[in-house]
Every structure is written in structure tokens, then in C-alpha cells.
Amino acid sequence: MEKINEQTENKExxxxxxxxxxxxxxLKKVSEGVFDYSDSLLLYIPRSDEEYEKIQHEGNPYHEMITAPERKYxxxxxxxxxxxxxxxFEYLDLGPGSEHKEQYVFDQILEQGKKxxxxxxxxxxxxxxxAAERAEKQGIPVEPVRASFEELPNVLQKSNIPRFVSLGLTYSNYDPQEILKLLADIAGSNGYVFIEAQIRERIDIKRLVEIYAKDSLSVTTAKLKLLGLDAEVDVEDLHANEDIQMWCTLKKVTPRLTEVGLKAGDKILLFQSLRPSIDKLKRDLDEAGFSDYTMLDVGESFVGVLLERPLQKEDEEK
Structure with missing residues (x-):
């Protein structure tokens, strides 16, 4: 395995x-007085990433309603x-985290005799x-990549074998059209993409809102701190809505936020973990223009989608 700190990305x-x-x-202006600050990469601030991982551990409400059902699925x-x-194939595991969900893929690779x-x-x-150590112990070749997801189309060299790009439930943290386009770019014309969604009509949305309102508080507080804001003093109306979005309203702004265009009273989207209906999930896939996909629906709250050779409409027309 190549040492991670010897790759082109450095620690700084x-x-x-x-x-x-x-x-x-x-920070992106959505409309007058409304800004999108939901960049999910900012959930992994140094020392705050552990807090985000803790909520997924056994015994927590998040684990009961999300992690455990996802594992079963x-x-x-x-x-x-x-x-x-x-x-x-080349298996790109986007954001392996601490739950080791890649093991479900490894088990089937070994059982089916694939490489x-x-x-x-x-x-x-x-x-x-x-993640690398766990794979190596099972005899699986590993090449870790230290990069953000959006850097991958430029960071990765062209692969001689098809790519399987797995994002899983992290799909829910993004705008569907933006992330689907990025995943298609990463996979390439002969690749595969796997995403998951937890379907809103199959879960207790009110209970889920309560869980996110409580468990994501430390994460959103850390994100606000990056902007020079104190969650207890500088913002108000910090809440989660039924779309599973965390919002707040600015009470005061710093000079730098003023330069960006924010003012007191503006609303900020801090975080999202969207739960689409099954129809909305299908519409998002169709709108993104994927030519071939398989929806893996076994009646659980989770539904996965395998996008095969994810060509976009504009590519097909060339």
C-alpha cells in the first residue's frame, strides 16, 4: 500500500x-436572504469528524433508525x-468512515470469485x-486516495478496468443533480455507481427530525465556528425541518460575512440529509439522464440504485 502522506495531497x-x-x-446565495452552507465536506473538520461518527454507534437513536436498518438492507x-x-474492477469507496460497510462488498467479491x-x-x-488495513488483512489490493470527491475527476488517472463508485447514503447530503453528475464523471463511460436513499414514506419522519435536531447540533455548531460565529450568541432559530435540513437565522455578521453578502436576518442552510419519496428518487434519476439503472427495492426503508455505464444525455447525443 502506498503511504497516504506520500501522495500528491499533503497534510496542510x-x-x-x-x-x-x-x-x-x-457559501452560495440561493435567493434573497437565503444562503446554502450545506457543504458536507465541512462535517469532517479536524476533531469534529469523530463526533459525527459517534452518533452512528450502537445504542444511539441514529443507529437504531438509520445505521442498523441500512446494514440489514x-x-x-x-x-x-x-x-x-x-x-x-476498481472499487472507489467514497468516504469509508468507521462503519466498514465496504465489508458487504468484500464478502461478495470473495464468495463470487471476483477481483x-x-x-x-x-x-x-x-x-x-x-479502511486500508482492513482490506489488506483480507488480501485485497489497496490504493487509498486522499482527496475530496469533487477533486476525483482530475486526481484519478484513467483506469484500464471499469470503476465501481460507491457513495451509499452519503448521497442524501447533496443536491441530487449536482452529485449524480459528479458521480458520472468519476465513474466514466464504462463504470458503475451505487447510491442509497432512505424513503420518507417508509419511516417516521417526525422521529427522524428529532434525532437530527439533537445529534447534528455539535456538527452544525462546529460549522458555524468556521465562519467565526457562536451558535449560542450569533444565530437563532436553529432547527431541523421535515426535509431533514438544519437551518438557522443570522443575528449578527462579521466583516468577512458582510463581504460575502450576508446580513442579519438571513437564513442559512447548515446541513441536509434528504429523504426523498420513491417517486422523487426516480424523477431525480430520470432528470439526471442516466441511460441504465437498477433499483434494488426489497421493501425496506432503504432503496439502493446501481447506475450502469452512467452516460449523461449530452454524452449520448455526441
Whole structure:
């Protein structure tokens, strides 16, 4: 395995100062008085990433309503997913984290006699090292990539074998059209993409809102701090809505926020973990223009989608 700190990305790139600059540059004006600050990369601020991972651990409400049902679902469908993949492929695991969901893929690769090069992708050396060590112990070749997801189309060299790009439930943190286009670019014309969604009509949305309002508080507080804001003093009306979006209203602004165009009274979207209806999920896929996909629906609250050879409409017309 190539040592992560010997790759082109260096440690200083993902320092706290780097995150602060990223925070300001990520602010997007949606409409008058409304700004999008939901950049999910900012959930992994140094030392705050552990807090985000803790809520997924057994015994927490998040684990009961999300992590455990997702594990049950992946166990049911991964045999079918891997069966649809080629005999030899490059496995890009976007954001491996600490829950080791890649193991469901590994188990089926070994059972079905297929081969892969495992390429975990993260900005965290800690999570990359854990993922790499786990794969190596099972005899799976590993090439970790320290990069943000949007950097991958430029960072990755052209692959001689098809790519299987797995984002999983992290799909819910993004605008569907933006992330689907990025995933298609990463996978390439002969690749595969796997995403998951938790379907809103199959879960207790009110309970989920309560969980996110409580468990994401430390994360959103850390994100506000990157902008020079104190969550207890500088903002108000910090809440989660039924779209599973965390919002707040600015009470005061710093000179730098004024330069960006924000003012007191503006609303900021801090974080989102969207729960689409099954019809909305299908519309998003159709709107993104994917030519071929398989929806893996076994009646659980989770539904996965395997996008095969994810050509965009404009590519097909060339």
C-alpha cells in the first residue's frame, strides 16, 4: 500500500485553516436572504469528524433508525449488486468512515470469485488508514486516495478496468443533480455507481427530525465556528425541518460575512440529509439522464440504485 502522506495531497491542505477558507467559499446565495452552507465536506473538520461518527454507534437513536436498518438492507442486496459488476474492477469507496460497510462488498467479491482494487477515498488519514488495513488483512489490493470527491475527476488517472463508485447514503447530503453528475464523471463511460436513499414514506419522519435536531447540533455548531460565529450568541432559530435540513437565522455578521453578502436576518442552510419519496428518487434519476439503472427495492426503508455505464444525455447525443 502506498503511504497516504506520500501522495500528491499533503497534510496542510486539509488543515483547520484550509477548512475555514473552504467554509467561506462554499457559501452560495440561493435567493434573497437565503444562503446554502450545506457543504458536507465541512462535517469532517479536524476533531469534529469523530463526533459525527459517534452518533452512528450502537445504542444511539441514529443507529437504531438509520445505521442498523441500512446494514440489514445491504446484507440483503449486495449479492445482486456484485453479481452485476464485471469480473475485475476498481472499487472507489467514497468516504469509508468507521462503519466498514465496504465489508458487504468484500464478502461478495470473495464468495463470487471476483477481483478488485480497493480505493477508499477520504480527506481523513485516520479513516483511510483504517479502511486500508482492513482490506489488506483480507488480501485485497489497496490504493487509498486522499482527496475530496469533487477533486476525483482530475486526481484519478484513467483506469484500464471499469470503476465501481460507491457513495451509499452519503448521497442524501447533496443536491441530487449536482452529485449524480459528479458521480458520472468519476465513474466514466464504462463504470458503475451505487447510491442509497432512505424513503420518507417508509419511516417516521417526525422521529427522524428529532434525532437530527439533537445529534447534528455539535456538527452544525462546529460549522458555524468556521465562519467565526457562536451558535449560542450569533444565530437563532436553529432547527431541523421535515426535509431533514438544519437551518438557522443570522443575528449578527462579521466583516468577512458582510463581504460575502450576508446580513442579519438571513437564513442559512447548515446541513441536509434528504429523504426523498420513491417517486422523487426516480424523477431525480430520470432528470439526471442516466441511460441504465437498477433499483434494488426489497421493501425496506432503504432503496439502493446501481447506475450502469452512467452516460449523461449530452454524452449520448455526441
Amino acid at each position: 491542505k486539509y488543515s483547520l485553516d484550509w477548512f475555514r477558507e473552504r467554509a467561506f467559499s462554499s 445491504l446484507l440483503q442486496i449486495m449479492k445482486d449488486v456484485v453479481a452485476r459488476l464485471p469480473e475485475n 478488485c482494487v480497493y480505493r477508499p477515498v477520504d480527506i481523513s488519514e485516520k479513516f483511510l488508514n483504517k
